[in-house]
Amino acid sequence: MAKVLYITANPKPTELSYSLSVGEEFLNAYRAANPQDEIVHLDLYNMEVPFIDQDVFSGWGKLQAGQAFDSLTAVEQAKVGTLGQLSDQFVSADKYVFVTPFWNFSFPPKMKAYIDSFCVAGKTFRYTAEGPVGLMTGKPAVHIQARGGFYSEGPAKAVEFGDSYLRTVLGFVGITDVESVIVEGQNAAPDQAEAIKAKAIENAKQVAKAFAAKQVTV
Numbered sequence: 001m002a003k004v005l006y007i008t009a010n011p012k013p014t015e016l017s018y019s020l021s022v023g024e025e026f027l028n029a030y031r032a033a034n035p036q037d038e039i040v041h042l043d044l045y046n047m048e049v050p051f052i053d054q055d056v057f058s059g060w061g062k063l064q065a066g067q068a069f070d071s072l073t074a075v076e077q078a079k080v081g082t083l084g085q086l087s088d089q090f091v092s093a094d095k096y097v098f099v100t101p102f103w104n105f106s107f108p109p110k111m112k113a114y115i116d117s118f119c120v121a122g123k124t125f126r127y128t129a130e131g132p133v134g135l136m137t138g139k140p141a142v143h144i145q146a147r148g149g150f151y152s153e154g155p156a157k158a159v160e161f162g163d164s165y166l167r168t169v170l171g172f173v174g175i176t177d178v179e180s181v182i183v184e185g186q187n188a189a190p191d192q193a194e195a196i197k198a199k200a201i202e203n204a205k206q207v208a209k210a211f212a213a214k215q216v217t218v
Contacts, residue, residue: 002037002094002216004030009100009111011045018146018183018197023099025201026144026181029208037212040093044110049086050079051113083117090118094216095140096175098166102147102184106161115169124173134174138217141170141178142207146200148187177214179207
């Protein structure tokens with residue numbers, strides 16, 4: 001049995017979101033193909049994901065100096081503790097599904113905050129004399145993203161920093177088997193929006209079946 005983290009970063013309800021709607025169909029297909037797997041949903045807009053701020057740096061500094069966790073202030077304990085729990089949870093998972101909208105050429109800040117929680121030296125990567133090495137090898141991921149315009153090709157591709165950034169980060173921690181399901185153009189071509197969504201859903205179902213069959217090779 002595999003543990004799948006299903007990570008969404010969208011404040012909209014599912015019925016008003018292209019990314020969440022396609023993601024829901026992906027999950028249904030995955031469950032049908034692999035019902036024994038454990039799926040943990042992290043709805044980032046309905047949970048606390050601390051930003052790395054002065055409290056976090058202060059707390060980390062105290063721990064690195066050898067102080068006990070109990071010596072941190074209550075705020076430092078809350079933020080540092082939550083970040084530690086999120087990173088531990090990420091490491092313990094076997095597969096990952098990220099679902100995001102395309103905001104201002106990237107994705108929502110909640111997703112960036114979550115990424116910061118698991119990019120931790122000694123947990124998901126380590127430094128060596130030859131450079132950083134990812135520790136999360138053998139674990140596959142899927143990114144489902146909805147974009148109102150067309151960014152997969154042409155001049156607009158140069159400002160696509162959502163899927164490309166996530167792939168870069170995942171590769172940095174050792175996750176190189178990443179499949180993307182992109183829903184795009186529904187705002188640029190509103191008359192084709194339903195057809196675009198339907199095509200993306202069919203693609204998501206096929207990707208989900210293949211994803212369900214993948215074996216983790218840790």
